[in-house]
Amino acid sequence: MDLGYSKEENEFREEVRNFLAENLPERISEKVRLGKRLGRDDMARWHAILNERGWLAPGWPAEHGGTNWTAVQKHIFDEETWAAGAPRTVPFGISMLAPVLHKFGSEEQKRHYLPRILDGTDWWCQGYSEPGAGSDLASLRTSATRDGDHYIVNGQKTWTTLGQYANMIFCLVRTSGEGKPQEGISFLLIDMDTPGVEVRPIILIDGEHEVNEVFFDNVKVPVENLVGEENMGWTYAKYLLTHERTGTANIGNSNAALQRLKKIAGEQRKAGRSLLDDPYFAARLARVEIDLEAMKTTNLRILVDADAGAAPGPESSMLKVKGTIIRQEINDLARRALGPYALPFSSEAMDEGYNDEPVGPEYANPIAAKYFNNRKMSIYAGSNEIQREIIKKTKMDL
Amino acid sequence: MDFSLKDDRRMLQETLMRFLADNYDIEKRHGFAMSDEHFSREMWGQFAELGIIGALFPEKVGGYGGEGVDLMVVFEALGRHLVVEPFLPTLLAGSVLAGTGNIHLLEQAIAGDRLLALAHGEPDSRYELERVATTAVKKDDAWHVSGNKAVVLGGKAATHLVVSARTSGEQGEEKGISLFLVENRESVRCRDYATFDGYAAAEIVLDDEAAELLGEEGNGFPLLEEAHARAITAVTAEALGAMEVARAMTVEYMKERKQFGVPIGKFQALQHRMADVLIEIEQMRSAVINTAGHLGDTPLVRERYASSAKYLAGTIGRQVAEEAIQIHGGMGMTWEYAVGHFAKRIIMIDHLFGDTDHHLERYIALGRNG
Numbered sequence: 001m002d003l004g005y006s007k008e009e010n011e012f013r014e015e016v017r018n019f020l021a022e023n024l025p026e027r028i029s030e031k032v033r034l035g036k037r038l039g040r041d042d043m044a045r046w047h048a049i050l051n052e053r054g055w056l057a058p059g060w061p062a063e064h065g066g067t068n069w070t071a072v073q074k075h076i077f078d079e080e081t082w083a084a085g086a087p088r089t090v091p092f093g094i095s096m097l098a099p100v101l102h103k104f105g106s107e108e109q110k111r112h113y114l115p116r117i118l119d120g121t122d123w124w125c126q127g128y129s130e131p132g133a134g135s136d137l138a139s140l141r142t143s144a145t146r147d148g149d150h151y152i153v154n155g156q157k158t159w160t161t162l163g164q165y166a167n168m169i170f171c172l173v174r175t176s177g178e179g180k181p182q183e184g185i186s187f188l189l190i191d192m193d194t195p196g197v198e199v200r201p202i203i204l205i206d207g208e209h210e211v212n213e214v215f216f217d218n219v220k221v222p223v224e225n226l227v228g229e230e231n232m233g234w235t236y237a238k239y240l241l242t243h244e245r246t247g248t249a250n251i252g253n254s255n256a257a258l259q260r261l262k263k264i265a266g267e268q269r270k271a272g273r274s275l276l277d278d279p280y281f282a283a284r285l286a287r288v289e290i291d292l293e294a295m296k297t298t299n300l301r302i303l304v305d306a307d308a309g310a311a312p313g314p315e316s317s318m319l320k321v322k323g324t325i326i327r328q329e330i331n332d333l334a335r336r337a338l339g340p341y342a343l344p345f346s347s348e349a350m351d352e353g354y355n356d357e358p359v360g361p362e363y364a365n366p367i368a369a370k371y372f373n374n375r376k377m378s379i380y381a382g383s384n385e386i387q388r389e390i391i392k393k394t395k396m397d398l
Numbered sequence: 399m400d401f402s403l404k405d406d407r408r409m410l411q412e413t414l415m416r417f418l419a420d421n422y423d424i425e426k427r428h429g430f431a432m433s434d435e436h437f438s439r440e441m442w443g444q445f446a447e448l449g450i451i452g453a454l455f456p457e458k459v460g461g462y463g464g465e466g467v468d469l470m471v472v473f474e475a476l477g478r479h480l481v482v483e484p485f486l487p488t489l490l491a492g493s494v495l496a497g498t499g500n501i502h503l504l505e506q507a508i509a510g511d512r513l514l515a516l517a518h519g520e521p522d523s524r525y526e527l528e529r530v531a532t533t534a535v536k537k538d539d540a541w542h543v544s545g546n547k548a549v550v551l552g553g554k555a556a557t558h559l560v561v562s563a564r565t566s567g568e569q570g571e572e573k574g575i576s577l578f579l580v581e582n583r584e585s586v587r588c589r590d591y592a593t594f595d596g597y598a599a600a601e602i603v604l605d606d607e608a609a610e611l612l613g614e615e616g617n618g619f620p621l622l623e624e625a626h627a628r629a630i631t632a633v634t635a636e637a638l639g640a641m642e643v644a645r646a647m648t649v650e651y652m653k654e655r656k657q658f659g660v661p662i663g664k665f666q667a668l669q670h671r672m673a674d675v676l677i678e679i680e681q682m683r684s685a686v687i688n689t690a691g692h693l694g695d696t697p698l699v700r701e702r703y704a705s706s707a708k709y710l711a712g713t714i715g716r717q718v719a720e721e722a723i724q725i726h727g728g729m730g731m732t733w734e735y736a737v738g739h740f741a742k743r744i745i746m747i748d749h750l751f752g753d754t755d756h757h758l759e760r761y762i763a764l765g766r767n768g
């Protein structure tokens with residue numbers, strides 16, 4: 001056993017740090033630090049900067065623009081980018097669609113779509129969930145009916161994250177009603193500018209427009225936009241779920257959030273002393289830090305095994321459940337740390353140009369909103385209940 | 399022992415519940431919360447007419463109730479509808495006025511003709527009641543107060559502010575805090591805003607503001623503490639009402655929402671969690687009954703029950719709010735579906751008058767003294 005980072009790994013960390021110091025725009029990291037709104041342009045700009053360095057899609061095969069990093073390197077990169085206040089990269093094209101294309105896409109699809117993900121020509125969103133098909137995704141009803149060299153798509157997707165910015169959506173659609181529900185699903189790429197596609201906002205409890213409903217009314221999609229074989233979409237979707245692991249544990253995110261929390265707690269005063277010296281708060285903080293430290297190792301153990309070729313299994317479910325619980329706990333402590341100043345809230349203050357003096361400490365405004373927004377983490381990407389079901393089914397012979 | 403409500407309280411409850419059912423649906427509520435003042439003056443007038451404001455105060459000061467059980471009945475109902483009108487600030491400031499015998503102004507407030515707020519918390523007082531840095535000085539027989547007040551509920555709309563200020567002693571001392579009445583005139587600088595859950599509050603700057611001493615100089619702390627015990631009874635009852643609604647909505651949703659061909663209510667993992675939620679809400683109700691029932695007791699007993707209830711409102715509230723959102727799935731995350739707004743109120747109540755940790759620590763300290 002050797003828990004230390006190697007010399008090469010430490011050098012790599014240094015390289016990442018230097019890169020971030022030189023290239024991460026302060027305007028963007030400042031917004032991340034203060035919990036201000038990031039617009040499409042901010043995200044696109046960060047993608048472009050990473051792409052220029054060749055670091056936008058570390059997980060891809062090298063010939064398509066991947067980095068060939070080891071699991072430990074990916075972990076280091078994740079940790080450092082979050083710590084520096086970089087926005088997360090938008091996962092839909094880079095880490096959700098691309099792995100499916102790499103494995104199941106046609107040469108033509110790879111040649112066409114992969115470069116456009118990297119250079120930002122296409123902004124992808126994920127069209128899986130429907131009003132009636134959430135946890136039971138296989139019950140989805142959006143239909144694609146073959147008509148000559150097109151599919152005609154009808155139905156509705158929902159909870160489509162950042163769909164308002166997207167020009168492309170990858171969808172699971174029903175192409176057959178025969179057999180088990182899983183057997184009639186196909187994986188289809190749809191241009192959102194096609195007539196009959198309509199996007200409507202859904203406002204979340206924090207008042208933000210983050211997700212959407214997407215309606216399809218007789219939308220004509222060329223058959224060459226089918227990925228792989230017809231009726232095999234479920235297999236591809238499942239492949240994606242077990243394949244894409246980096247990030248599910250939210251380690252880098254939680255780590256950065258914990259550091260910010262400590263800073264806040266250090267500035268907050270309870271009966272005249274720092275909140276860090278308050279035994280009640282300190283105990284809460286210690287508990288989550290202990291959890292996170294163990295989680296870092298759990299995460300690395302799993303990633304290193306996967307690097308060595310271990311078959312994908314329910315491990316990503318473990319990472320998802322515990323990782324989101326930790327992240328949400330940090331959100332909870334942040335609101336606690338603020339005391340009464342968790343209460344004031346101004347939506348305008350989340351805009352970049354907002355220059356009024358803040359109410360309370362400058363970091364306070366988004367904290368309660370963030371606590372509520374991150375309740376999504378235990379709901380999306382397969383709810384934590386569904387992850388526990390997977391663990392139960394695959395790890396225990398009950 | 400008898401835990402049932404007496405006839406007059408039951409009538410109060412029925413009147414208020416009926417009025418809210420008819421006049422205060424969630425859409426209207428959002429309309430009031432998002433208006434300029436973050437509440438409706440018209441609604442406030444109607445509450446006054448119905449006698450609901452008066453129910454918060456005893457007869458000898460112009461009200462019709464004022465006992466713990468009155469607060470419990472009224473605020474549980476308000477919590478069930480997420481009522482945004484300034485009941486809490488009225489209760490806080492009004493309790494001080496009742497204690498200092500300023501009956502005339504209180505009567506006007508009960509009639510809905512004046513609005514009151516308590517300007518007590520300060521930018522670095524957190525939840526400590528005795529941390530008052532605002533000062534008051536006497537010049538030519540007239541008092542003047544100066545200082546910053548933070549997160550003053552209902553601060554902007556109030557016609558009169560009850561202000562805590564130090565007339566002697568150090569920042570953290572109970573002794574030396576005095577209470578003053580300040581007219582909320584132009585010169586009082588008020589920065590108003592809505593809280594995350596939609597209630598009006600303000601940051602207030604007082605700069606040598608003319609003030610009238612309320613009660614005894616240097617002896618305001620016991621009154622403040624009692625006013626806060628009453629507010630804690632109220633706000634824990636409000637949380638209880640919101641929790642009951644969140645639970646009922648979640649159970650309903652579990653029956654309606656189908657996944658995997660069955661209502662999600664069929665999943666044992668969810669059933670057991672909602673059984674726990676039900677158990678905990680019963681605990682919450684008992685804690686509210688305890689604090690309501692001991693409001694008239696000695697300060698030590700009263701405060702221990704108040705801290706118990708507030709501690710539980712924080713811990714149980716988090717459980718109820720988070721389960722309600724989680725079990726609703728994506729729906730629980732939306733603005734449009736009401737359950738998230740109940741969750742928001744329940745959680746943000748943890749930030750009023752001391753959170754879980756504050757009251758746990760306080761409970762221990764009170765035990766040591768008792």
Ligand SMILES: Cc1cc2nc3c(=O)[nH]c(=O)nc-3n(C[C@H](O)[C@H](O)[C@H](O)COP(=O)(O)OP(=O)(O)OC[C@H]3O[C@@H](n4cnc5c(N)ncnc54)[C@H](O)[C@@H]3O)c2cc1C
Nearest residue numbers: 126128129134135159161376380383385665724725727728
């Ligand atoms: C902010 C946000 C962003 C999202 N972004 C996207 C996106 O970009 N693209 C996309 O396709 N989808 C997206 N989703 C959708 C997300 O994947 C679904 O919300 C999720 O799958 C849950 O489905 P549901 O909301 O319908 O809840 P339901 O499936 O109705 O579940 C309700 C509750 O029942 C529980 N439950 C369900 N089945 C079981 C069971 N067998 N045992 C125990 N408990 C069970 C669930 O865990 C949950 O607590 C997003 C969701 C949110 C909240």
